[in-house]
Amino acid sequence: MHDTFGLVAEPAAAKADPRGAVALAGVALDHRHANSYLARPGDRMKHIFLLIDGWAARYRLLSDGRRQITALFLPGDLCDLAWRDGGKAVQHVIAITAIRALRIELGTFERQIECDPGARTIVDHEAHLLAEAQCEWLVSLGRRSAVERLAHLFCELVERIGAVNAGGVGRCEMPLTQIDMADITGLTPVHVNRTLQQMRRSGLIELKSRQLKLRDFARIKKIAFFRSSADNPPLKNNLPEALKVFQTISGLAAVQTQGRLAHA
Amino acid sequence: MHDTFGLVAEPAAAKADPRGAVALAGVALDHRHANSYLARPGDRMKHIFLLIDGWAARYRLLSDGRRQITALFLPGDLCDLAWRDGGKAVQHVIAITAIRALRIELGTFERQIECDPGARTIVDHEAHLLAEAQCEWLVSLGRRSAVERLAHLFCELVERIGAVNAGGVGRCEMPLTQIDMADITGLTPVHVNRTLQQMRRSGLIELKSRQLKLRDFARIKKIAFFRSSADNPPLKNNLPEALKVFQTISGLAAVQTQGRLAHA
DNA sequence: CGCACACTTGAAGTGCCTCAATAAGTGTGG
DNA sequence: CCACACTTATTGAGGCACTTCAAGTGTGCG
Numbered sequence: 103m104h105d106t107f108g109l110v111a112e113p114a115a116a117k118a119d120p121r122g123a124v125a126l127a128g129v130a131l132d133h134r135h136a137n138s139y140l141a142r143p144g145d146r147m148k149h150i151f152l153l154i155d156g157w158a159a160r161y162r163l164l165s166d167g168r169r170q171i172t173a174l175f176l177p178g179d180l181c182d183l184a185w186r187d188g189g190k191a192v193q194h195v196i197a198i199t200a201i202r203a204l205r206i207e208l209g210t211f212e213r214q215i216e217c218d219p220g221a222r223t224i225v226d227h228e229a230h231l232l233a234e235a236q237c238e239w240l241v242s243l244g245r246r247s248a249v250e251r252l253a254h255l256f257c258e259l260v261e262r263i264g265a266v267n268a269g270g271v272g273r274c275e276m277p278l279t280q281i282d283m284a285d286i287t288g289l290t291p292v293h294v295n296r297t298l299q300q301m302r303r304s305g306l307i308e309l310k311s312r313q314l315k316l317r318d319f320a321r322i323k324k325i326a327f328f329r330s331s332a333d334n335p336p337l338k339n340n341l342p343e344a345l346k347v348f349q350t351i352s353g354l355a356a357v358q359t360q361g362r363l364a365h366a
Numbered sequence: 367m368h369d370t371f372g373l374v375a376e377p378a379a380a381k382a383d384p385r386g387a388v389a390l391a392g393v394a395l396d397h398r399h400a401n402s403y404l405a406r407p408g409d410r411m412k413h414i415f416l417l418i419d420g421w422a423a424r425y426r427l428l429s430d431g432r433r434q435i436t437a438l439f440l441p442g443d444l445c446d447l448a449w450r451d452g453g454k455a456v457q458h459v460i461a462i463t464a465i466r467a468l469r470i471e472l473g474t475f476e477r478q479i480e481c482d483p484g485a486r487t488i489v490d491h492e493a494h495l496l497a498e499a500q501c502e503w504l505v506s507l508g509r510r511s512a513v514e515r516l517a518h519l520f521c522e523l524v525e526r527i528g529a530v531n532a533g534g535v536g537r538c539e540m541p542l543t544q545i546d547m548a549d550i551t552g553l554t555p556v557h558v559n560r561t562l563q564q565m566r567r568s569g570l571i572e573l574k575s576r577q578l579k580l581r582d583f584a585r586i587k588k589i590a591f592f593r594s595s596a597d598n599p600p601l602k603n604n605l606p607e608a609l610k611v612f613q614t615i616s617g618l619a620a621v622q623t624q625g626r627l628a629h630a
Numbered sequence: 631c632g633c634a635c636a637c638t639t640g641a642a643g644t645g646c647c648t649c650a651a652t653a654a655g656t657g658t659g660g
Numbered sequence: 661c662c663a664c665a666c667t668t669a670t671t672g673a674g675g676c677a678c679t680t681c682a683a684g685t686g687t688g689c690g
């Protein structure tokens with residue numbers, strides 16, 4: 103199932119670059135393989151990404167090898183707003199899956215924010231969502247048990263993907279390996295493994311071949327002390343709106359976004 | 367030792383309110399006692415604070431009593447930028463010490479950002495500093511040991527206060543109780559106590575009667591895997607600049623800021 | 631088919647927690 | 661200035677959640 107978002111300003115003016123991407127006015131469609139770096143510490147970033155398909159992660163690496171993932175970027179997220187300040191990457195950002203993204207020059211991006219109040223609102227809101235999510239991660243790492251941390255992570259993912267159906271069952275793609283989950287939740291891969299098994303045994307989740315299913319969303323939320331967007335400002339970003347804003351200035355052909363499991 | 371920052375636009379126009387505060391154009395000087403709430407979850411916030419003196423903390427409280435502090439606000443910090451989005455507080459914010467702050471109406475604040483590029487820069491930068499600090503907290507909670515967590519917290523505080531002298535010795539006020547430190551570092555108060563003793567025994571720190579001294583900043587930095595602002599964009603905010611911006615629009619008399627131990 | 635990587639399982643260790651009690655500060659009112 | 665209440669800091673003993681180390685067992689892919 104596919105949806106089409108965004109209107110095309112000047113599709114005819116769009117120019118294909120050698121790698122098959124389209125570039126105009128500082129905005130282009132970009133493709134990346136899984137495990138490719140979007141940024142490394144010290145890199146001077148000249149652009150910012152609006153993720154369309156695929157997942158990415160930002161992480162800190164200590165000199166002795168310890169890794170902590172500090173943010174997950176999902177479709178609709180801006181990656182990485184931290185690059186705006188000084189244009190220098192401080193952390194690693196890696197593609198977890200293959201990725202399609204709008205690559206927006208920082209200059210173009212700033213100009214758009216300056217001129218278009220709608221863009222400004224979206225960006226401010228995005229930044230706020232990230233900050234809120236990070237606070238919840240702090241709570242997980244500081245005060246939640248292993249089961250609670252994983253439960254909370256899964257709740258967050260399913261809500262951000264927008265994949266909780268009316269029956270209270272949530273599903274989503276789960277491209278994260280157990281090592282990734284460990285580096286998000288501050289646990290060891292071994293303990294993540296045992297905790298997942300415990301969660302499966304107790305009928306909380308199903309997880310195999312990169313597919314996650316939350317069997318009773320309400321129950322998992324309670325276990326995780328999860329603040330649902332039902333009672334709060336929504337956790338979810340707004341990909342269609344963001345695409346509209348930045349496609350309009352790019353003259354880019356309308357981008358097809360993959361249908362989400364949300365609709366299944 | 368006292369410094370005076372900021373110029374006065376219209377001191378004569380400033381009007382004293384019943385509590386001794388001065389109000390004009392949506393900006394006023396505000397005083398709060400230690401342990402008073404600056405916000406509670408659900409509160410509709412009509413203003414934002416620019417901290418001048420004193421410390422504040424933002425925290426999440428789980429329904430079973432577990433507490434995690436998610437941010438510390440020090441002099442020069444804006445408290446709390448999260449209130450901009452929707453004007454609703456999601457977390458508790460409490461004064462750790464007595465506080466003096468510029469209370470800025472949200473409307474005035476937004477208008478200023480809109481008109482004054484300098485204000486916009488300061489605010490964006492402040493938000494960025496907070497995000498960076500939060501990432502480091504994530505690393506602490508997820509991947510650092512108890513000693514490393516406390517060492518990192520102390521490094522951060524001393525740098526933010528701006529109190530590392532040329533000799534490599536850092537000092538600062540330490541109004542946090544061991545309970546507070548526990549709720550920042552995700553430990554129990556008992557374990558914080560034992561860890562602090564260990565750090566004292568090994569000659570890393572001195573800490574008594576609310577005064578912290580880092581005896582060898584370079585060594586503590588290494589232990590904490592601390593990213594110093596020497597190699598990175600500075601951790602420190604810019605109180606004088608911020609005061610100038612917001613005092614200018616307020617017609618408020620120049621505010622005296624307490625001399626910091628940095629100068630001692 | 632075989633290599634690489636993710637996942638799984640077991641056994642043993644430890645860093646931090648829990649419970650519990652005492653001591654030392656700190657502020658308050660008489 | 662002391663007596664009282666309350667919070668903060670300290671210390672001890674025992675337990676558990678999570679880690680570490682070390683083998684395996686799938687499983688996808690060229």
